[in-house]
Amino acid sequence: MSADESRRDKSFELFYLKENPRLLRIAYGLTGDVELAKEVAQEVMLTLLVTWGRYDRPEDLLYRLAKQRTQRASRKAPRNSVALDEHIRSAEEALERSNANAMTAASESHQELMRLVSSLPGRQRDVVVLTVITDLPDADASRVLGISVSSVKTHRQRGLESLRKALLTSTGPSGD
Amino acid sequence: MNLEDRLRGAADAIIEATRHESPQDELKKLYVESDQRAQDPLELLAFDHAMKETQLGPAAYALGVHYVVQDKLDEADYWLRVAAQSDVGDAALRLAQLCELRAVLNFNKSEGPDSALEQLSHSQNLEARYWYTRAAAAGYENGKPELLSVAEQPNEPIDCCDHMEVGSSLLRAGRLVDNAQEEALTIVRRARRDAESFVEDAQEEADQAQVMAREARRDAQAFVDEARAEVESLANQREILALQLAQLRSMLEGLATVVARNETGRSGFGRLSGRLRRGRSRAASRRSVMSADVEFCARIIAGVQDALEMPDDEIPSRDLLARAIASVSPTGRQHDIRHESIRLAESTVGSQRRMSAAWGSVAVAGR
Numbered sequence: 001m002s003a004d005e006s007r008r009d010k011s012f013e014l015f016y017l018k019e020n021p022r023l024l025r026i027a028y029g030l031t032g033d034v035e036l037a038k039e040v041a042q043e044v045m046l047t048l049l050v051t052w053g054r055y056d057r058p059e060d061l062l063y064r065l066a067k068q069r070t071q072r073a074s075r076k077a078p079r080n081s082v083a084l085d086e087h088i089r090s091a092e093e094a095l096e097r098s099n100a101n102a103m104t105a106a107s108e109s110h111q112e113l114m115r116l117v118s119s120l121p122g123r124q125r126d127v128v129v130l131t132v133i134t135d136l137p138d139a140d141a142s143r144v145l146g147i148s149v150s151s152v153k154t155h156r157q158r159g160l161e162s163l164r165k166a167l168l169t170s171t172g173p174s175g176d
Numbered sequence: 177m178n179l180e181d182r183l184r185g186a187a188d189a190i191i192e193a194t195r196h197e198s199p200q201d202e203l204k205k206l207y208v209e210s211d212q213r214a215q216d217p218l219e220l221l222a223f224d225h226a227m228k229e230t231q232l233g234p235a236a237y238a239l240g241v242h243y244v245v246q247d248k249l250d251e252a253d254y255w256l257r258v259a260a261q262s263d264v265g266d267a268a269l270r271l272a273q274l275c276e277l278r279a280v281l282n283f284n285k286s287e288g289p290d291s292a293l294e295q296l297s298h299s300q301n302l303e304a305r306y307w308y309t310r311a312a313a314a315g316y317e318n319g320k321p322e323l324l325s326v327a328e329q330p331n332e333p334i335d336c337c338d339h340m341e342v343g344s345s346l347l348r349a350g351r352l353v354d355n356a357q358e359e360a361l362t363i364v365r366r367a368r369r370d371a372e373s374f375v376e377d378a379q380e381e382a383d384q385a386q387v388m389a390r391e392a393r394r395d396a397q398a399f400v401d402e403a404r405a406e407v408e409s410l411a412n413q414r415e416i417l418a419l420q421l422a423q424l425r426s427m428l429e430g431l432a433t434v435v436a437r438n439e440t441g442r443s444g445f446g447r448l449s450g451r452l453r454r455g456r457s458r459a460a461s462r463r464s465v466m467s468a469d470v471e472f473c474a475r476i477i478a479g480v481q482d483a484l485e486m487p488d489d490e491i492p493s494r495d496l497l498a499r500a501i502a503s504v505s506p507t508g509r510q511h512d513i514r515h516e517s518i519r520l521a522e523s524t525v526g527s528q529r530r531m532s533a534a535w536g537s538v539a540v541a542g543r
Contacts, residue, residue: 016203025187034194042206049210050223055231064230067263110186117183122263123314132180133187146234146264160179167179 012052015059016045022134023062029129030070032118034111040069063130063144116166124159127152132160233262240267249278260307269316272307275300 023044027037044065048058055061117128123145130141131152142149197205213219240256243249253274259267279300286293 013203016206017199020199020202021191024191028187028191034190037191038194042209045206046210046213047223047226049206050214050220051227055227061227061230064233065226068226068230071263110190113183113186114190121313123316128183132183135184146237147266151266163179163183 009052012049015048019059019062020045022136023066025134026063026129027066027070028114029117029133030066030125031073032115036070036073040066040073043069060140060144063126067126112170113163113167116163116170119166120159120162123147124155124162127155128159128163131156229262233259233264233267236262237264237267240270244270244274249274253278260310263314266311266316268307268314269311272304272311275304275307279304 020041023041024037027040027044028034031037031040044062047065048061052058117125117133119125120128126145127141130136130144131138136144138149138152142152145152147155236255237259240252240254240259243252243255253271256267256271256274260271279297282293282297282300286297288294
Protein backbone atom coordinates (compact mmCIF):
# COMPACT_ATOMS: atom_id res chain seq x y z
CA MET A 1 0.00 0.00 0.00
CA SER A 2 1.43 3.40 -1.01
CA ALA A 3 1.58 6.43 1.23
CA ASP A 4 -1.10 8.13 -0.87
CA GLU A 5 -3.44 5.21 -0.51
CA SER A 6 -2.89 5.01 3.25
CA ARG A 7 -3.94 8.63 3.79
CA ARG A 8 -7.18 8.11 1.91
CA ASP A 9 -10.14 7.97 4.18
CA LYS A 10 -11.92 4.64 4.26
CA SER A 11 -15.16 6.34 5.23
CA PHE A 12 -15.16 8.25 1.94
CA GLU A 13 -14.64 5.00 0.05
CA LEU A 14 -17.65 3.46 1.75
CA PHE A 15 -19.61 6.64 1.15
CA TYR A 16 -18.67 6.62 -2.53
CA LEU A 17 -19.60 2.99 -3.08
CA LYS A 18 -22.91 3.49 -1.34
CA GLU A 19 -23.95 6.88 -2.63
CA ASN A 20 -22.49 7.09 -6.12
CA PRO A 21 -25.30 5.07 -7.79
CA ARG A 22 -27.86 7.36 -6.14
CA LEU A 23 -25.90 10.43 -7.15
CA LEU A 24 -25.81 9.20 -10.74
CA ARG A 25 -29.57 8.78 -10.74
CA ILE A 26 -30.05 12.24 -9.24
CA ALA A 27 -27.78 13.82 -11.83
CA TYR A 28 -29.40 11.90 -14.65
CA GLY A 29 -32.86 12.89 -13.46
CA LEU A 30 -31.81 16.54 -13.28
CA THR A 31 -30.01 16.68 -16.62
CA GLY A 32 -31.78 14.09 -18.75
CA ASP A 33 -28.39 13.37 -20.33
CA VAL A 34 -26.42 10.37 -19.12
CA GLU A 35 -23.00 11.66 -20.17
CA LEU A 36 -23.58 15.02 -18.54
CA ALA A 37 -24.90 13.21 -15.48
CA LYS A 38 -21.66 11.26 -15.18
CA GLU A 39 -19.62 14.45 -15.40
CA VAL A 40 -21.79 16.14 -12.78
CA ALA A 41 -21.54 13.12 -10.48
CA GLN A 42 -17.78 13.07 -10.79
CA GLU A 43 -17.50 16.78 -10.00
CA VAL A 44 -19.76 16.38 -6.97
CA MET A 45 -17.72 13.47 -5.64
CA LEU A 46 -14.49 15.38 -6.24
CA THR A 47 -15.84 18.36 -4.30
CA LEU A 48 -16.84 16.13 -1.43
CA LEU A 49 -13.53 14.31 -1.48
CA VAL A 50 -11.53 17.51 -1.34
CA THR A 51 -13.62 18.91 1.50
CA TRP A 52 -14.22 15.55 3.19
CA GLY A 53 -14.69 15.74 6.97
CA ARG A 54 -15.61 19.41 7.07
CA TYR A 55 -19.39 19.09 6.75
CA ASP A 56 -22.01 17.01 8.49
CA ARG A 57 -24.46 14.90 6.54
CA PRO A 58 -22.60 14.82 3.24
CA GLU A 59 -25.39 12.67 1.78
CA ASP A 60 -27.74 15.68 2.09
CA LEU A 61 -25.26 17.79 0.17
CA LEU A 62 -25.25 15.42 -2.81
CA TYR A 63 -28.48 16.80 -4.18
CA ARG A 64 -27.58 20.47 -3.67
CA LEU A 65 -24.14 20.02 -5.19
CA ALA A 66 -25.55 18.06 -8.12
CA LYS A 67 -28.11 20.76 -8.76
CA GLN A 68 -25.52 23.49 -8.50
CA ARG A 69 -23.23 21.71 -10.97
CA THR A 70 -26.12 21.03 -13.33
CA GLN A 71 -27.09 24.71 -13.32
CA ARG A 72 -23.51 25.73 -14.00
CA ALA A 73 -23.25 23.23 -16.83
CA SER A 74 -26.48 24.46 -18.37
CA ARG A 75 -25.33 28.08 -18.02
CA LYS A 76 -22.08 27.23 -19.69
CA ALA A 77 -23.65 25.36 -22.58
CA PRO A 78 -27.43 25.16 -22.80
CA ARG A 79 -28.78 21.65 -22.88
CA ASN A 80 -28.84 20.10 -26.35
CA SER A 81 -26.28 22.60 -27.65
CA VAL A 82 -22.83 21.06 -28.08
CA ALA A 83 -19.58 22.09 -29.66
CA LEU A 84 -18.70 21.01 -33.20
CA ASP A 85 -16.00 18.61 -32.01
CA GLU A 86 -18.50 17.09 -29.67
CA HIS A 87 -20.95 16.70 -32.56
CA ILE A 88 -18.36 14.88 -34.63
CA ARG A 89 -17.42 12.65 -31.72
CA SER A 90 -21.04 11.79 -30.93
CA ALA A 91 -21.76 11.13 -34.60
CA GLU A 92 -18.88 8.68 -34.73
CA GLU A 93 -20.02 7.06 -31.53
CA ALA A 94 -23.58 6.84 -32.79
CA LEU A 95 -22.35 5.17 -35.96
CA GLU A 96 -20.40 2.64 -33.94
CA ARG A 97 -23.36 2.01 -31.77
CA SER A 98 -25.60 1.61 -34.74
CA ASN A 99 -23.18 -0.88 -36.26
CA ALA A 100 -23.07 -2.82 -33.06
CA ASN A 101 -26.83 -2.64 -32.75
CA ALA A 102 -26.40 -1.19 -29.31
CA MET A 103 -29.18 1.32 -29.48
CA THR A 104 -32.42 -0.52 -29.01
CA ALA A 105 -35.95 0.73 -29.10
CA ALA A 106 -36.22 0.09 -25.37
CA SER A 107 -33.31 2.36 -24.51
CA GLU A 108 -34.79 5.08 -26.71
CA SER A 109 -38.02 4.95 -24.77
CA HIS A 110 -36.04 5.06 -21.50
CA GLN A 111 -34.16 8.12 -22.68
CA GLU A 112 -37.39 9.77 -23.76
CA LEU A 113 -38.86 9.12 -20.32
CA MET A 114 -35.85 10.66 -18.59
CA ARG A 115 -35.94 13.68 -20.88
CA LEU A 116 -39.55 14.20 -19.84
CA VAL A 117 -38.51 14.09 -16.17
CA SER A 118 -35.81 16.71 -16.69
CA SER A 119 -38.33 18.98 -18.42
CA LEU A 120 -40.73 19.06 -15.42
CA PRO A 121 -41.14 22.30 -13.41
CA GLY A 122 -38.22 22.68 -10.96
CA ARG A 123 -39.76 21.61 -7.69
CA GLN A 124 -41.76 18.78 -9.22
CA ARG A 125 -38.65 17.50 -10.98
CA ASP A 126 -36.63 17.67 -7.73
CA VAL A 127 -39.23 15.68 -5.83
CA VAL A 128 -39.71 13.07 -8.56
CA VAL A 129 -35.96 12.59 -8.88
CA LEU A 130 -35.42 12.27 -5.14
CA THR A 131 -38.44 10.24 -4.08
CA VAL A 132 -39.15 8.17 -7.19
CA ILE A 133 -35.93 7.67 -9.14
CA THR A 134 -33.58 7.53 -6.16
CA ASP A 135 -36.21 6.10 -3.80
CA LEU A 136 -35.46 8.56 -0.99
CA PRO A 137 -38.07 8.58 1.84
CA ASP A 138 -40.38 11.61 1.88
CA ALA A 139 -38.99 12.84 5.21
CA ASP A 140 -35.41 12.86 3.88
CA ALA A 141 -36.50 14.55 0.66
CA SER A 142 -38.33 17.19 2.66
CA ARG A 143 -35.19 17.88 4.70
CA VAL A 144 -32.98 18.09 1.61
CA LEU A 145 -35.36 20.39 -0.25
CA GLY A 146 -36.39 22.50 2.75
CA ILE A 147 -40.11 21.94 2.23
CA SER A 148 -42.74 20.05 4.23
CA VAL A 149 -43.53 16.37 3.75
CA SER A 150 -47.00 17.34 2.54
CA SER A 151 -45.41 19.61 -0.05
CA VAL A 152 -43.21 16.73 -1.17
CA LYS A 153 -46.30 14.58 -1.69
CA THR A 154 -48.15 17.36 -3.49
CA HIS A 155 -45.25 18.08 -5.86
CA ARG A 156 -44.73 14.38 -6.55
CA GLN A 157 -48.39 13.90 -7.38
CA ARG A 158 -48.37 16.87 -9.73
CA GLY A 159 -45.07 15.80 -11.30
CA LEU A 160 -46.26 12.25 -11.97
CA GLU A 161 -49.52 13.57 -13.35
CA SER A 162 -47.63 15.88 -15.73
CA LEU A 163 -45.46 12.93 -16.81
CA ARG A 164 -48.50 10.77 -17.50
CA LYS A 165 -50.03 13.51 -19.63
CA ALA A 166 -46.75 14.05 -21.48
CA LEU A 167 -46.43 10.32 -22.13
CA LEU A 168 -49.98 10.14 -23.45
CA THR A 169 -49.27 13.08 -25.73
CA SER A 170 -46.00 11.66 -27.04
CA THR A 171 -46.99 7.99 -27.43
CA GLY A 172 -50.77 8.02 -27.64
CA PRO A 173 -53.25 6.49 -25.17
CA SER A 174 -51.37 3.17 -24.99
CA GLY A 175 -48.17 4.85 -23.97
CA ASP A 176 -48.42 4.21 -20.25
CA MET B 177 -45.53 -1.82 -14.43
CA ASN B 178 -46.52 1.56 -13.00
CA LEU B 179 -44.93 4.88 -13.85
CA GLU B 180 -42.68 4.97 -10.75
CA ASP B 181 -41.22 1.55 -11.56
CA ARG B 182 -40.75 2.55 -15.17
CA LEU B 183 -38.84 5.67 -14.13
CA ARG B 184 -36.53 3.75 -11.79
CA GLY B 185 -36.01 1.03 -14.39
CA ALA B 186 -35.25 3.55 -17.14
CA ALA B 187 -32.64 5.40 -15.06
CA ASP B 188 -30.93 2.19 -13.96
CA ALA B 189 -30.99 0.63 -17.42
CA ILE B 190 -29.37 3.62 -19.09
CA ILE B 191 -26.76 4.14 -16.37
CA GLU B 192 -25.84 0.46 -16.44
CA ALA B 193 -25.72 0.40 -20.24
CA THR B 194 -23.21 3.24 -20.31
CA ARG B 195 -21.03 1.98 -17.45
CA HIS B 196 -17.67 0.77 -18.70
CA GLU B 197 -15.72 0.45 -15.47
CA SER B 198 -16.22 -1.09 -12.07
CA PRO B 199 -16.99 1.24 -9.12
CA GLN B 200 -13.55 0.50 -7.67
CA ASP B 201 -11.84 1.58 -10.89
CA GLU B 202 -13.96 4.71 -10.99
CA LEU B 203 -12.97 5.47 -7.43
CA LYS B 204 -9.30 5.07 -8.24
CA LYS B 205 -9.65 7.48 -11.13
CA LEU B 206 -11.41 9.89 -8.82
CA TYR B 207 -8.54 9.79 -6.38
CA VAL B 208 -6.04 10.41 -9.16
CA GLU B 209 -7.98 13.39 -10.48
CA SER B 210 -8.43 14.76 -6.96
CA ASP B 211 -4.72 14.59 -6.37
CA GLN B 212 -4.01 16.40 -9.61
CA ARG B 213 -6.55 19.16 -9.11
CA ALA B 214 -5.68 19.68 -5.46
CA GLN B 215 -2.28 20.89 -6.63
CA ASP B 216 -3.95 23.99 -8.08
CA PRO B 217 -4.93 26.56 -5.37
CA LEU B 218 -7.59 28.01 -7.64
CA GLU B 219 -9.22 24.62 -8.03
CA LEU B 220 -9.15 24.15 -4.28
CA LEU B 221 -10.77 27.53 -3.86
CA ALA B 222 -13.46 26.62 -6.40
CA PHE B 223 -14.29 23.40 -4.51
CA ASP B 224 -14.46 25.32 -1.28
CA HIS B 225 -16.66 27.97 -2.86
CA ALA B 226 -19.00 25.34 -4.26
CA MET B 227 -19.47 23.77 -0.86
CA LYS B 228 -20.13 27.14 0.76
CA GLU B 229 -22.61 28.01 -1.94
CA THR B 230 -24.64 24.93 -1.11
CA GLN B 231 -24.82 26.17 2.46
CA LEU B 232 -25.62 29.73 1.50
CA GLY B 233 -29.15 29.12 0.22
CA PRO B 234 -30.62 27.42 3.29
CA ALA B 235 -28.79 29.83 5.62
CA ALA B 236 -30.08 32.86 3.72
CA TYR B 237 -33.57 31.44 3.76
CA ALA B 238 -33.46 30.90 7.53
CA LEU B 239 -32.19 34.41 8.03
CA GLY B 240 -34.85 35.88 5.75
CA VAL B 241 -37.65 34.14 7.63
CA HIS B 242 -36.04 35.26 10.86
CA TYR B 243 -36.23 38.90 9.77
CA VAL B 244 -39.81 38.52 8.56
CA VAL B 245 -40.83 37.35 12.01
CA GLN B 246 -38.95 40.27 13.58
CA ASP B 247 -40.76 42.62 11.16
CA LYS B 248 -37.47 43.80 9.67
CA LEU B 249 -38.72 43.79 6.14
CA ASP B 250 -35.69 45.31 4.38
CA GLU B 251 -33.33 42.69 5.77
CA ALA B 252 -35.86 39.96 5.17
CA ASP B 253 -36.21 41.10 1.57
CA TYR B 254 -32.44 40.93 1.04
CA TRP B 255 -31.89 37.44 2.49
CA LEU B 256 -34.96 35.91 0.98
CA ARG B 257 -33.77 37.24 -2.37
CA VAL B 258 -30.41 35.53 -1.85
CA ALA B 259 -32.17 32.29 -0.93
CA ALA B 260 -34.54 32.53 -3.88
CA GLN B 261 -31.64 33.04 -6.24
CA SER B 262 -30.02 29.95 -4.73
CA ASP B 263 -33.23 28.06 -5.47
CA VAL B 264 -33.96 27.06 -1.89
CA GLY B 265 -37.28 25.66 -0.80
CA ASP B 266 -40.09 28.10 -1.20
CA ALA B 267 -37.97 31.24 -0.89
CA ALA B 268 -39.38 32.60 -4.14
CA LEU B 269 -42.87 32.22 -2.82
CA ARG B 270 -42.12 33.88 0.50
CA LEU B 271 -40.32 36.68 -1.27
CA ALA B 272 -43.30 37.24 -3.56
CA GLN B 273 -45.59 37.43 -0.54
CA LEU B 274 -43.23 39.86 1.15
CA CYS B 275 -43.04 42.09 -1.94
CA GLU B 276 -46.83 42.12 -2.16
CA LEU B 277 -47.15 43.03 1.51
CA ARG B 278 -44.64 45.86 1.19
CA ALA B 279 -46.38 47.13 -1.94
CA VAL B 280 -49.68 47.33 -0.06
CA LEU B 281 -48.08 49.04 2.94
CA ASN B 282 -46.38 51.64 0.74
CA PHE B 283 -49.56 52.23 -1.27
CA ASN B 284 -51.51 52.86 1.93
CA LYS B 285 -48.90 55.34 3.11
CA SER B 286 -48.64 57.20 -0.23
CA GLU B 287 -50.13 60.68 -0.55
CA GLY B 288 -50.99 60.76 -4.23
CA PRO B 289 -50.74 58.97 -7.54
CA ASP B 290 -47.38 60.45 -8.40
CA SER B 291 -45.80 60.15 -5.00
CA ALA B 292 -42.55 58.24 -4.60
CA LEU B 293 -44.18 55.72 -2.28
CA GLU B 294 -46.83 54.86 -4.81
CA GLN B 295 -44.22 54.40 -7.52
CA LEU B 296 -42.29 52.17 -5.15
CA SER B 297 -45.46 50.25 -4.45
CA HIS B 298 -45.96 49.76 -8.17
CA SER B 299 -42.45 48.42 -8.69
CA GLN B 300 -42.83 46.11 -5.68
CA ASN B 301 -46.02 44.77 -7.18
CA LEU B 302 -44.18 44.00 -10.38
CA GLU B 303 -41.48 42.29 -8.38
CA ALA B 304 -44.05 40.25 -6.49
CA ARG B 305 -45.51 39.12 -9.79
CA TYR B 306 -42.06 38.10 -11.01
CA TRP B 307 -41.39 35.96 -7.93
CA TYR B 308 -44.85 34.43 -8.06
CA THR B 309 -44.09 33.42 -11.63
CA ARG B 310 -40.81 31.85 -10.48
CA ALA B 311 -42.70 29.99 -7.75
CA ALA B 312 -45.24 28.78 -10.28
CA ALA B 313 -42.43 27.61 -12.56
CA ALA B 314 -41.04 25.64 -9.62
CA GLY B 315 -44.35 23.81 -9.38
CA TYR B 316 -46.30 25.78 -6.76
CA GLU B 317 -49.95 25.85 -7.68
CA ASN B 318 -50.47 28.93 -9.89
CA GLY B 319 -47.96 30.81 -7.73
CA LYS B 320 -50.82 32.63 -6.04
CA PRO B 321 -50.90 32.96 -2.28
CA GLU B 322 -54.65 32.54 -1.97
CA LEU B 323 -54.44 29.23 -3.80
CA LEU B 324 -51.63 27.83 -1.71
CA SER B 325 -52.60 25.03 0.56
CA VAL B 326 -51.24 24.42 4.04
CA ALA B 327 -49.17 21.65 2.52
CA GLU B 328 -47.16 24.24 0.61
CA GLN B 329 -45.90 26.08 3.64
CA PRO B 330 -42.33 25.49 4.90
CA ASN B 331 -41.97 22.93 7.64
CA GLU B 332 -38.69 23.74 9.28
CA PRO B 333 -39.26 25.42 12.64
CA ILE B 334 -36.68 28.13 13.11
CA ASP B 335 -36.37 28.91 16.82
CA CYS B 336 -32.88 30.26 17.21
CA CYS B 337 -34.06 33.19 19.39
CA ASP B 338 -37.10 34.31 21.38
CA HIS B 339 -38.70 36.12 18.46
CA MET B 340 -38.30 33.17 16.18
CA GLU B 341 -39.54 30.79 18.81
CA VAL B 342 -42.71 32.86 19.20
CA GLY B 343 -43.05 33.16 15.45
CA SER B 344 -42.53 29.49 14.77
CA SER B 345 -44.81 28.59 17.67
CA LEU B 346 -47.53 30.74 16.17
CA LEU B 347 -46.93 29.14 12.82
CA ARG B 348 -47.03 25.70 14.33
CA ALA B 349 -50.14 26.60 16.34
CA GLY B 350 -51.79 27.86 13.17
CA ARG B 351 -50.98 24.62 11.44
CA LEU B 352 -52.28 22.62 14.37
CA VAL B 353 -55.51 24.60 14.30
CA ASP B 354 -55.82 24.04 10.56
CA ASN B 355 -55.19 20.34 10.97
CA ALA B 356 -57.65 20.13 13.85
CA GLN B 357 -60.26 21.95 11.79
CA GLU B 358 -59.69 19.61 8.91
CA GLU B 359 -59.96 16.57 11.17
CA ALA B 360 -63.09 17.96 12.82
CA LEU B 361 -64.64 18.54 9.43
CA THR B 362 -63.76 15.01 8.42
CA ILE B 363 -65.33 13.62 11.59
CA VAL B 364 -68.46 15.72 11.12
CA ARG B 365 -68.73 14.67 7.49
CA ARG B 366 -68.31 11.03 8.45
CA ALA B 367 -70.87 11.31 11.27
CA ARG B 368 -73.34 13.01 8.96
CA ARG B 369 -72.87 10.29 6.38
CA ASP B 370 -73.39 7.60 9.05
CA ALA B 371 -76.49 9.37 10.39
CA GLU B 372 -77.94 9.70 6.90
CA SER B 373 -77.33 6.05 6.27
CA PHE B 374 -78.95 5.16 9.61
CA VAL B 375 -82.01 7.30 8.85
CA GLU B 376 -82.31 5.73 5.42
CA ASP B 377 -82.18 2.24 6.95
CA ALA B 378 -84.78 3.19 9.57
CA GLN B 379 -87.04 4.68 6.90
CA GLU B 380 -86.75 1.52 4.87
CA GLU B 381 -87.63 -0.62 7.88
CA ALA B 382 -90.60 1.64 8.70
CA ASP B 383 -91.85 1.29 5.12
CA GLN B 384 -91.57 -2.47 5.35
CA ALA B 385 -93.46 -2.43 8.68
CA GLN B 386 -96.22 -0.35 7.11
CA VAL B 387 -96.54 -2.78 4.22
CA MET B 388 -96.74 -5.69 6.66
CA ALA B 389 -99.38 -3.88 8.76
CA ARG B 390 -101.46 -3.19 5.64
CA GLU B 391 -101.30 -6.85 4.65
CA ALA B 392 -102.26 -7.96 8.17
CA ARG B 393 -105.20 -5.53 8.18
CA ARG B 394 -106.37 -6.81 4.81
CA ASP B 395 -106.14 -10.42 5.99
CA ALA B 396 -108.08 -9.62 9.17
CA GLN B 397 -110.76 -7.79 7.16
CA ALA B 398 -111.12 -10.76 4.83
CA PHE B 399 -111.44 -13.07 7.82
CA VAL B 400 -114.08 -10.83 9.44
CA ASP B 401 -116.02 -10.59 6.16
CA GLU B 402 -115.97 -14.33 5.77
CA ALA B 403 -117.14 -14.85 9.35
CA ARG B 404 -119.87 -12.26 8.91
CA ALA B 405 -121.12 -13.94 5.73
CA GLU B 406 -121.14 -17.24 7.52
CA VAL B 407 -123.09 -15.76 10.43
CA GLU B 408 -125.59 -14.21 8.03
CA SER B 409 -125.97 -17.50 6.22
CA LEU B 410 -126.55 -19.27 9.53
CA ALA B 411 -129.09 -16.61 10.54
CA ASN B 412 -130.96 -17.12 7.25
CA GLN B 413 -130.97 -20.85 7.76
CA ARG B 414 -132.24 -20.36 11.26
CA GLU B 415 -135.00 -18.08 10.04
CA ILE B 416 -136.05 -20.60 7.43
CA LEU B 417 -136.06 -23.35 10.01
CA ALA B 418 -138.10 -21.17 12.36
CA LEU B 419 -140.60 -20.53 9.59
CA GLN B 420 -140.81 -24.17 8.72
CA LEU B 421 -141.25 -24.96 12.38
CA ALA B 422 -144.07 -22.41 12.63
CA GLN B 423 -145.67 -23.86 9.52
CA LEU B 424 -145.54 -27.31 10.97
CA ARG B 425 -146.87 -26.13 14.28
CA SER B 426 -149.70 -24.28 12.61
CA MET B 427 -150.48 -27.14 10.34
CA LEU B 428 -150.47 -29.58 13.21
CA GLU B 429 -152.82 -27.35 15.13
CA GLY B 430 -155.16 -27.11 12.15
CA LEU B 431 -154.92 -30.81 11.56
CA ALA B 432 -155.64 -31.57 15.18
CA THR B 433 -158.73 -29.37 15.00
CA VAL B 434 -159.92 -31.01 11.80
CA VAL B 435 -159.36 -34.51 13.08
CA ALA B 436 -161.13 -33.74 16.33
CA ARG B 437 -164.23 -32.30 14.69
CA ASN B 438 -164.63 -34.40 11.60
CA GLU B 439 -165.96 -37.79 12.66
CA THR B 440 -167.70 -38.54 9.37
CA GLY B 441 -166.53 -38.87 5.80
CA ARG B 442 -163.54 -41.04 6.57
CA SER B 443 -163.66 -42.64 3.21
CA GLY B 444 -163.90 -39.28 1.47
CA PHE B 445 -160.91 -38.02 3.44
CA GLY B 446 -158.86 -41.08 2.59
CA ARG B 447 -159.75 -40.86 -1.08
CA LEU B 448 -159.08 -37.21 -1.39
CA SER B 449 -155.77 -37.37 0.41
CA GLY B 450 -154.69 -40.37 -1.62
CA ARG B 451 -155.48 -38.57 -4.85
CA LEU B 452 -153.76 -35.50 -3.75
CA ARG B 453 -150.64 -37.46 -2.76
CA ARG B 454 -150.63 -39.38 -5.99
CA GLY B 455 -151.47 -36.42 -8.19
CA ARG B 456 -148.77 -34.17 -6.64
CA SER B 457 -149.30 -31.51 -9.26
CA ARG B 458 -151.64 -29.73 -11.49
CA ALA B 459 -151.04 -32.36 -14.14
CA ALA B 460 -153.34 -34.52 -12.15
CA SER B 461 -156.19 -32.18 -12.89
CA ARG B 462 -155.93 -33.02 -16.50
CA ARG B 463 -157.26 -36.44 -15.72
CA SER B 464 -161.00 -36.34 -16.16
CA VAL B 465 -161.63 -38.64 -13.25
CA MET B 466 -160.52 -36.12 -10.74
CA SER B 467 -163.33 -34.65 -8.77
CA ALA B 468 -163.97 -30.98 -8.26
CA ASP B 469 -162.72 -31.23 -4.69
CA VAL B 470 -159.46 -32.72 -5.74
CA GLU B 471 -159.04 -30.07 -8.39
CA PHE B 472 -159.87 -27.38 -5.89
CA CYS B 473 -157.39 -28.69 -3.38
CA ALA B 474 -154.72 -29.09 -5.98
CA ARG B 475 -155.23 -25.47 -6.92
CA ILE B 476 -154.78 -24.42 -3.33
CA ILE B 477 -151.54 -26.36 -3.16
CA ALA B 478 -150.39 -24.86 -6.44
CA GLY B 479 -151.30 -21.38 -5.18
CA VAL B 480 -149.33 -21.93 -2.01
CA GLN B 481 -146.44 -23.33 -4.05
CA ASP B 482 -146.47 -20.29 -6.33
CA ALA B 483 -146.66 -17.97 -3.34
CA LEU B 484 -143.68 -19.67 -1.79
CA GLU B 485 -141.81 -19.70 -5.12
CA MET B 486 -140.51 -23.15 -4.30
CA PRO B 487 -140.12 -26.26 -6.42
CA ASP B 488 -142.74 -28.88 -6.06
CA ASP B 489 -140.49 -31.25 -4.16
CA GLU B 490 -139.56 -28.70 -1.58
CA ILE B 491 -142.99 -27.73 -0.43
CA PRO B 492 -142.82 -28.58 3.22
CA SER B 493 -145.34 -31.07 4.50
CA ARG B 494 -147.17 -31.37 1.24
CA ASP B 495 -148.56 -34.64 2.32
CA LEU B 496 -149.89 -33.22 5.52
CA LEU B 497 -151.29 -30.26 3.66
CA ALA B 498 -153.17 -32.50 1.30
CA ARG B 499 -154.56 -34.45 4.18
CA ALA B 500 -155.65 -31.30 5.94
CA ILE B 501 -157.48 -29.92 2.93
CA ALA B 502 -159.10 -33.22 2.11
CA SER B 503 -160.35 -33.56 5.64
CA VAL B 504 -161.92 -30.13 5.53
CA SER B 505 -163.45 -30.47 2.04
CA PRO B 506 -166.06 -33.24 2.67
CA THR B 507 -167.64 -31.20 5.43
CA GLY B 508 -169.47 -29.15 2.87
CA ARG B 509 -167.71 -25.92 3.55
CA GLN B 510 -166.12 -25.72 0.18
CA HIS B 511 -167.23 -22.21 -0.32
CA ASP B 512 -165.44 -21.03 2.81
CA ILE B 513 -162.29 -22.93 1.98
CA ARG B 514 -162.23 -21.67 -1.61
CA HIS B 515 -162.86 -18.15 -0.59
CA GLU B 516 -160.21 -18.25 2.11
CA SER B 517 -157.64 -20.04 0.00
CA ILE B 518 -158.01 -17.62 -2.93
CA ARG B 519 -157.63 -14.71 -0.58
CA LEU B 520 -154.57 -16.25 0.95
CA ALA B 521 -153.07 -17.22 -2.41
CA GLU B 522 -153.42 -13.58 -3.51
CA SER B 523 -152.17 -12.02 -0.31
CA THR B 524 -149.25 -14.37 0.30
CA VAL B 525 -147.55 -13.94 -3.07
CA GLY B 526 -143.84 -13.65 -2.41
CA SER B 527 -144.24 -13.92 1.31
CA GLN B 528 -143.11 -16.98 3.01
CA ARG B 529 -143.99 -15.56 6.35
CA ARG B 530 -147.68 -15.70 5.55
CA MET B 531 -147.60 -19.44 5.36
CA SER B 532 -148.35 -19.84 9.00
CA ALA B 533 -151.28 -17.44 8.62
CA ALA B 534 -152.52 -19.52 5.67
CA TRP B 535 -152.42 -22.66 7.68
CA GLY B 536 -154.14 -20.86 10.48
CA SER B 537 -156.91 -19.95 8.05
CA VAL B 538 -157.13 -23.54 6.88
CA ALA B 539 -157.55 -24.53 10.48
CA VAL B 540 -160.29 -21.94 10.98
CA ALA B 541 -162.06 -23.11 7.86
CA GLY B 542 -161.90 -26.65 9.18
CA ARG B 543 -163.66 -25.60 12.34
